[in-house]
Amino acid sequence: xxxxxxxxxxxxxxxxxxxxxxxxxxxxxxxxxxxxxxxxxxxxxxxxxxxxxxxxxxxxxxxxxxxxxxxxxxxxxxxxxxxxxxxxxxxxxxxxxxxxxxxxxxxxxxxxxxxxxxxxxxxxxxxxxxxxxxxxxxxxxxxxxxxxxxxxxxxxxxxxxxxxxxxxxxxxxxxxxxxxxxxxxxxxxxxxxxxxxxxxxxxxxxxxxxxxxxxxxxxxxxxxxxxxxxxxxxxxxxxxxxxxxxxxxxxxxxxxxxxxxxxxxxxxxxxxxxxxxxxxxxxxxxxxxxxxxxxxxxxxxxxxxxxxxxxxxxxxxxxxxxxxxxxxxxxxxxxxxxxxxxxxxxxxxxxxxxxxxxxxxxxxxxxxxxxxxxxxxxxxxxxxxxxxxxxxxxxxxxxxxxxxxxxxxxxxxxxxxxxxxxxxxxxxxxxxxxxxxxxxxxxxxxxxxxxxxxxxxxxxxxxxxxxxxxxxxxxxxxxxxxxxxxxxxxxxxxxxxxxxx
Amino acid sequence: xxxxxxxxxxxxxxxxxxxxxxxxxxxxxxxxxxxxxxxxxxxxxxxxxxxxxxxxxxxxxxxxxxxxxxxxxxxxxxxxxxxxxxxxxxxxxxxxxxxxxxxxxxxxxxxxxxxxxxxxxxxxxxxxxxxxxxxxxxxxxxxxxxxxxxxxxxxxxxxxxxxxxxxxxxxxxxxxxxxxxxxxxxxxxxxxxxxxxxxxxxxxxxxxxxxxxxxxxxxxxxxxxxxxxxxxxxxxxxxxxxxxxxxxxxxxxxxxxxxxxxxxxxxxxxxxxxxxxxxxxxxxxxxxxxxxxxxxxxxxxxxxxxxxxxxxxxxxxxxxxxxxxxxx
Numbered sequence: 001x002x003x004x005x006x007x008x009x010x011x012x013x014x015x016x017x018x019x020x021x022x023x024x025x026x027x028x029x030x031x032x033x034x035x036x037x038x039x040x041x042x043x044x045x046x047x048x049x050x051x052x053x054x055x056x057x058x059x060x061x062x063x064x065x066x067x068x069x070x071x072x073x074x075x076x077x078x079x080x081x082x083x084x085x086x087x088x089x090x091x092x093x094x095x096x097x098x099x100x101x102x103x104x105x106x107x108x109x110x111x112x113x114x115x116x117x118x119x120x121x122x123x124x125x126x127x128x129x130x131x132x133x134x135x136x137x138x139x140x141x142x143x144x145x146x147x148x149x150x151x152x153x154x155x156x157x158x159x160x161x162x163x164x165x166x167x168x169x170x171x172x173x174x175x176x177x178x179x180x181x182x183x184x185x186x187x188x189x190x191x192x193x194x195x196x197x198x199x200x201x202x203x204x205x206x207x208x209x210x211x212x213x214x215x216x217x218x219x220x221x222x223x224x225x226x227x228x229x230x231x232x233x234x235x236x237x238x239x240x241x242x243x244x245x246x247x248x249x250x251x252x253x254x255x256x257x258x259x260x261x262x263x264x265x266x267x268x269x270x271x272x273x274x275x276x277x278x279x280x281x282x283x284x285x286x287x288x289x290x291x292x293x294x295x296x297x298x299x300x301x302x303x304x305x306x307x308x309x310x311x312x313x314x315x316x317x318x319x320x321x322x323x324x325x326x327x328x329x330x331x332x333x334x335x336x337x338x339x340x341x342x343x344x345x346x347x348x349x350x351x352x353x354x355x356x357x358x359x360x361x362x363x364x365x366x367x368x369x370x371x372x373x374x375x376x377x378x379x380x381x382x383x384x385x386x387x388x389x390x391x392x393x394x395x396x397x398x399x400x401x402x403x404x405x406x407x408x409x410x411x412x413x414x415x416x417x418x419x420x421x422x423x424x425x426x427x428x429x430x431x432x433x434x435x436x437x438x439x440x441x442x443x444x445x446x447x448x449x450x451x452x453x454x455x456x457x458x459x460x461x462x463x464x465x466x467x468x469x470x471x472x473x474x475x476x477x478x479x480x481x482x483x484x485x486x487x488x489x490x491x492x493x494x495x496x497x498x499x500x501x
Numbered sequence: 502x503x504x505x506x507x508x509x510x511x512x513x514x515x516x517x518x519x520x521x522x523x524x525x526x527x528x529x530x531x532x533x534x535x536x537x538x539x540x541x542x543x544x545x546x547x548x549x550x551x552x553x554x555x556x557x558x559x560x561x562x563x564x565x566x567x568x569x570x571x572x573x574x575x576x577x578x579x580x581x582x583x584x585x586x587x588x589x590x591x592x593x594x595x596x597x598x599x600x601x602x603x604x605x606x607x608x609x610x611x612x613x614x615x616x617x618x619x620x621x622x623x624x625x626x627x628x629x630x631x632x633x634x635x636x637x638x639x640x641x642x643x644x645x646x647x648x649x650x651x652x653x654x655x656x657x658x659x660x661x662x663x664x665x666x667x668x669x670x671x672x673x674x675x676x677x678x679x680x681x682x683x684x685x686x687x688x689x690x691x692x693x694x695x696x697x698x699x700x701x702x703x704x705x706x707x708x709x710x711x712x713x714x715x716x717x718x719x720x721x722x723x724x725x726x727x728x729x730x731x732x733x734x735x736x737x738x739x740x741x742x743x744x745x746x747x748x749x750x751x752x753x754x755x756x757x758x759x760x761x762x763x764x765x766x767x768x769x770x771x772x773x774x775x776x777x778x779x780x781x782x783x784x785x786x787x788x789x790x791x792x793x794x795x796x797x798x799x800x801x802x803x804x805x806x807x808x809x810x811x812x813x814x815x816x817x818x819x820x821x822x823x824x825x826x827x828x829x
Contacts, residue, residue, distance in 0.1 A: 299715065319716070324717070329715060337715050351705065351713070352717050361697050361699060362697045363696055
């Protein structure tokens with residue numbers, strides 16, 4: 001039997017870095033083929049290749065046995081491949097029917113007929129949504145139904161779902177799985193990307209595991225227990241980059257969080273952190289790590305729970321307030337949140353704290369220069385001149401400028417969100433030693449990272465989040481990626497088949 | 502000689518000559534020099550002291566408004582209400598002079614302008630409404646207030662206004678007083694933008710607002726401030742215009758907002774925020790003034806002048822963005 005879709009030896013690199021190396025993937029009509037792997041394993045890149053959004057550097061694409069080269073997403077759609085992305089691609093101000101037939105609207109539109117066809121498609125999915133409703137007024141789950149109806153309207157052979165349930169409440173997720181089962185019964189081939197292993201075990205016929213841009217293997221759920229699957233995702237041992245953690249004296253408590261609840265899905269998170277401690281915040285992207293960090297930093301509103309900072313009640317209304325109280329944040333996205341790229345290194349470094357180097361609101365140039373010189377020396381930032389824009393630096397040195405800003409502001413609690421993302425290995429090691437330096441200077445440090453090895457190498461203990469909740473805490477003797485992933489994905493401490501529940 | 506001259510001097514190691522960067526940096530100056538050469542060729546009357554002083558005096562209102570506009574544009578905003586606030590400043594100065602001591606009356610007129618800016622600024626900064634729409638509304642409303650206050654008639658302040666008119670029509674240090682005031686305000690703005698925390702943050706906000714916010718800085722207060730500054734300076738411009746003519750009028754500054762924005766843009770500021778300098782803005786104002794002046798001297802009819810002006814603005818901006826053209 002020929003596969004519906006066959007990807008052979010797909011290789012894709014960005015700026016010399018291999019995102020996909022020699023990956024094979026196939027999909028049959030009437031099956032659900034799950035694709036799993038850690039963040040950055042290459043799942044989404046592979047699906048972009050399949051959806052015609054990216055052209056591979058090497059490899060063949062076959063649809064129903066015939067080799068083709070996809071010219072673009074429209075070409076893929078024409079050949080019956082639809083990709084449903086996490087961020088939905090609907091026009092919010094248009095009606096349901098208009099969205100479903102967008103791109104395929106006839107010259108003269110017969111509205112009653114179009115609406116009737118839209119209704120029929122939605123009913124086929126077992127829903128009742130008026131085709132005249134504006135998409136913006138629909139709940140997320142219903143928007144997803146519209147996306148699926150849109151794919152069905154185009155005589156689809158294969159649908160790729162990229163983490164569809166990440167945005168859904170559990171009841172809606174159940175219904176989505178039912179829809180997918182229905183589509184499978186109609187002979188549609190389905191690629192299902194998800195971090196929720198329990199769902200995958202419920203629905204998948206086959207599972208392909210990816211890691212570091214390569215296919216680790218393809219298995220069936222029946223023959224593979226959860227712990228085996230996770231071992232495949234985690235793979236090889238990791239190199240030692242982290243240097244020796246200096247012995248630091250653990251001091252008094254800096255922050256205590258009790259029952260923190262946020263409007264964006266974080267529920268009932270409680271923990272505390274003391275001076276000299278480096279605490280990791282792990283879990284998958286979207287598990288609520290960044291949201292917790294932003295709440296502590298006053299960047300987002302909280303809807304419930306209490307925080308104590310240095311023993312006093314703390315409810316930051318804004319980052320300004322948080323900084324004043326001695327909290328610093330190295331944000332996740334350096335370029336859009338961490339630095340002002342076009343502005344001089346010197347000005348970025350003194351942005352969070354300029355009191356001592358200004359008089360009546362005006363800078364004292366020599367005082368500023370000497371402060372910045374000291375920062376450049378102690379963080380070993382490699383630069384031409386402190387008056388060059390930050391954009392002239394490499395990623396690692398840009399990140400050091402963000403760190404310099406907070407070294408200068410000297411907070412008691414510093415939160416680092418993905419501190420080494422997009423940073424080369426040499427600079428990574430230096431950033432790790434700077435983090436150790438912060439801890440030994442008596443700061444409380446929270447590190448968020450998707451690189452588990454980084455968390456284990458840096459942290460005294462790791463808090464694990466999953467689906468907006470704090471799922472547990474790992475001590476150094478438990479620092480195993482399997483443990484972390486199992487805890488984050490299933491909420492269970494022991495990895496094992498009971499994790500499916 | 503721009504604000505960033507120091508930057509370049511300190512990095513001789515890597516100063517490969519870069520056309521794009523040079524144009525962005527000095528484009529405005531180059532245009533201005535070219536224009537002066539053309540002007541000199543066109544008319545002997547151009548480089549006479551009398552004519553130069555005339556240009557400076559004529560442009561003093563636009564220049565003062567351009568300072569405020571520069572601050573607003575640096576934050577990635579826009580202020581369409583400056584012309585109308587100038588009218589309100591002009592009328593209220595003329596009215597208030599008749600019942601209050603001169604300095605008090607002028608301060609009140611400027612305060613009214615600042616209050617207009619405060620209203621726009623608060624709506625833009627705290628309610629996150631689009632600057633274009635809010636200042637468009639203020640443009641209509643402020644002009645309306647000026648018309649109400651003046652009852653649609655020019656207001657002669659009478660003898661109380663005499664000292665103001667005396668100021669507006671006489672000279673200090675060899676320059677017309679309004680021009681001296683404009684240049685003084687440009688100098689002050691230069692110092693604030695380049696050496697104060699406020700100026701630095703205004704530029705940073707236009708460049709990356711989120712990074713500034715996450716550095717623990719209260720962005721809305723800075724955004725609010727630039728509109729207050731713009732409003733106050735627009736009122737100052739209105740008072741300046743009144744001081745030259747001796748009459749307060751609700752038609753002062755009509756359409757000026759566009760000249761002001763043109764001057765700032767010709768001066769190389771980016772409407773996307775974060776980029777622009779005080780000296781270049783001053784030159785932008787002068788370019789605008791000289792273009793009008795040359796065409797007058799050369800006897801170009803008024804309607805044609807507008808067409809040429811449009812073309813010249815496009816050419817100026819093209820040269821400013823030389824970097825993007827060269828990249829292709």
